[in-house]
Amino acid sequence: MTEDDLHGGDDAATNRTPEERVxxxxxxxxTGDDLNRAERANIAAGLRWVRHAVCRPTxxxxxxxxxxxxxxxAELTDxxxxxxxxxAALxxxxxxxxxxxxxxxxx
Structure with missing residues (x-):
C-alpha cells in the first residue's frame, strides 16, 4: 500500500515541500489541507470586512x-x-x- 492508496491521490494530505512553504x-x-483551511479563514475574514465596510455607511x-x-x-463578493x-473605485x-x-x- 502506498501513500497515494491511503489518500486516493488527495493533494490536501500531501506535505508541502520546503520550496512550496517558502x-x-x-x-x-x-499540508495542502492546512493551506486550504488558512485560505478559507482568510476569505471569511475578508467577507466580514466587506459586509462591515458596506453596512456601516448604509x-x-x-x-x-x-x-x-x-x-x-449586486453581491460584491461574487x-x-x-x-x-x-x-476600481476603492x-x-x-x-x-x-x-x-x-x-x-x-x-
Missing part, C-alpha cells in the same frame, strides 16, 4: 435621513464586473478621490 506567513502550514446614511446606498445593486468596478478612493466610490454606492 513565503507562507502562517508557519504552521504543512446605516449612517439612513440615520442622517439620506437615501440608502445600493452598492451597485466575481464579475460589479465587483471589479467596486474594487483603489481610486485610496488616492483620496471619493467620487467614483460614491457614484458606485449610489447606482
Amino acid at each position: 513565503g507562507l506567513i502562517p508557519t504552521w502550514i504543512v 446605516f449612517l446614511a439612513g440615520r442622517l435621513g439620506r437615501e440608502a446606498f445600493t452598492w451597485g445593486r 466575481p464579475g464586473e460589479t465587483r471589479a468596478d467596486y474594487i 483603489k481610486v478612493a485610496d488616492g483620496f478621490d471619493l467620487e467614483p466610490l460614491v457614484a458606485f454606492a449610489r447606482l
